Amino acid sequence: MNKIVNILKPTGMTSHDVVSRVRRILNMKKVGHTGTLDPDAAGVLPICLNKATKVSELILNKEKTYICELTLGASTDTYDSSGVITFEGDVSNITKEDIYKAFETQRGEINQYPPIYSALKVNGQKMCDLARKGKADTVEIKPRKVNIEKIEILNINDNKILFLVKCSKGTYVRSICHDIGEYLKCGGHMSFLLRTASGKFDLENSISLEELEQYYNDNTLENYLYDIDYVLDNFKKVELKESALNYYKNGGIIDSRRFINKNISKDDEYVRVYCNGEFIGSGKILKNNDAISLKSDKIFIG
Incomplete structure (x- = not known):
């Protein structure tokens, strides 16, 4: 379950308290929040699950x-x-x-x-x-x-x-x-x-901790979870040729000739990376004169 859930934090709890509660409800070790809310404050607190914790900093950077x-x-x-x-x-x-x-x-x-x-x-x-x-x-x-x-x-x-x-x-x-x-x-x-x-998460698509537990027990929680690339839609999409997949997984530098789409420019810093239509992570664009290449940043495949 490498997903994001948008929790409606109640007053009286720290953000860490919310993480601990989510961890217990889902019986999951790797859980992280995306920006502290004071105990007296309430509202939107996106929670990252498992590998999704890798993008918590990117959500934290949102307005x-x-x-x-x-x-x-x-x-x-x-x-x-x-x-x-x-x-x-x-x-x-x-x-x-x-x-x-x-x-x-x-x-x-x-x-x-x-x-x-x-x-x-x-x-x-x-x-x-x-x-x-x-x-x-x-x-x-x-x-x-x-x-x-x-x-x-x-x-x-x-x-x-x-x-x-x-x-x-x-x-x-x-x-x-x-x-x-x-x-x-x-x-x-x-x-x-x-x-x-x-960022993209608001009160309308948030759920309470009580609802989280209910949906988990009812096996309907999937309806309230968000894919990792949902929060990266402000980055351009790079589709890699299959021959570049292992280079990406091993942290190699991939020349733009191995990109299927060619709409990346020198102004882009980070991109969403896909292969065979599947989201596999994020990448950082490297610029060398007129040449553009990509280095894997956060990898979400084995």
């Missing part, structure tokens, strides 16, 4: 979409409602115009400081672990470039703002909330988060 609630008037050390309040401010004079202006600062490519309570590592240690040990002051938090493709306010109700955000890998929605609170000088934190999409 994510969230529905988030920002609460103005208080900042916390975790940037969400689970943390300790570090600042409280007055929101009575903040107008809707002020709020919309603040949201404009979070659009496009921005430099974002991640929360100290995050799984990012400094010298091999998670920042959140250092913070819990009282060593937060020893950590130099560096900004990272992220891309906020879309951010849209859905509703404003007193100090509660519901908004949608579509963003690149590595974006912390908690930081968006914190930074808007800083801009408005009243403080702010994330009070709700729902991931609605991760």
Whole structure:
């Protein structure tokens, strides 16, 4: 079962908890998630099974979409409602115009400081672990470039703002909330988060852990599983001649004369690789002057 299943993560569970539960339900050792969701957050969490774990990084690199609630008037050390309040401010004079202006600062490519309570590592240690040990002051938090493709306010109700955000890998929605609170000088934190999409996976094609167990026991789970190449459709397809199959399996470099299709260009970096109509893995395109060749990257056949 080298497949991907789109799990609807509930609140109160870590992403690792979800992986452990899937592992137990399916009696399978090799299981991996494709991007951490905080315990207080819910939503789309694609889970890779067996050899599909090889493409988890490729799913992780996809854009994510969230529905988030920002609460103005208080900042916390975790940037969400689970943390300790570090600042409280007055929101009575903040107008809707002020709020919309603040949201404009979070659009496009921005430099974002991640929360100290995050799984990012400094010298091999998670920042959140250092913070819990009282060593937060020893950590130099560096900004990272992220891309906020879309951010849209859905509703404003007193100090509660519901908004949608579509963003690149590595974006912390908690930081968006914190930074808007800083801009408005009243403080702010994330009070709700729902991931609605991760790449091609969305809420509509997700299943709960309870449904996963039910479908597995009913022998109908196959209807809710996705092939590995489902997540690679943004890569061009290379069909190899059968004579190149062993070269591919052994990690060799394959000249484009062994490609059946010829639509690959120097602009392509990774491709989906097929032979005899069967998906066999991914490949990396090598360029040498005008010549193009392929080297196997992630192999899914024996």
